[in-house]
Amino acid sequence: MNKQVANYGLFYTKLHQLHWYVKGANFFTLHVKFEELYNQTTEILDELAERLLQINGRPYSTLREFLEHASLKEQPYINPLSEKEMVQTAVDDLVLLRDELEEGIVISDREGDAVTNDTLIAIKNKLDKTIWFYTAFLGKDPVPQKNN
Template sequence: MANQEVQDYLNNTVATLGVFYTKLHQHHWYVRGSHFYTLHEKFEELYDSVNEVFDEVAERLITIGGKPYSTLKEFIDHSAIQESPYTTEKSATEMVESIVSDLRILTDSLNKGIQLTGDAGDDVTQDLLIGYKTDVDKNIWMYQAFLGKSPVE
């Protein structure tokens, strides 16, 4: 059903979502300021959502014969999103900008995956990716609105 290229793509997506999930926790724990309550809650909602997709993508990979990455080292080594240790204080705005940047990396990756799975005839995986891209695009819009920006800026 799926070829090795689709399996490799999904595995890299697992790694990317693993790193993103951890970064979102970091923002959730360290956010400060007048928007604390709103952002603390929103960051938690986003990492919960990422966790669901993280699991769905890994399970889809297993379903098509792959073996998902499952260690932090594998996640870091294969993620499109770079980890960012919290060594200096970041403003709430900087955190939201970081999230938007990571969401844009995800949407670019999802576009490639949608094309790849379409070419491979893997409609089920393609549908999964299209559904997730819809959520990512919506989150870009919402976090950009928080920053007072257009979703396409």
């Protein structure tokens, strides 16, 4: 779960970058949607960190820890991205986040931690829906589950 805390901490920053730098015909739509997505990300990050504390864990809480332990990669905004490239960047990260939740779901189920299991399944459900929305914006089908 702590790896996901790191991922969500980094994803939050990456979403701000997209929110700040978006330009084009869909500016008003995407500016708002990226803000909604980083607000959702904040809620998920908080859920994960608080659950870790409830089970006597120590959630990562610094930028250094996020960068050291996240599987997402930081991307400085050097070259402008099109609106579609920005949305695809968010989708790629969302897919990685969703697919990695599966490991936590399996572990929490195996350990008999029903609360953590339910929490992770609920987060995965949110991500599935979000991926569907953003891939629909791109005119694509939702990205299939990793194990399908």
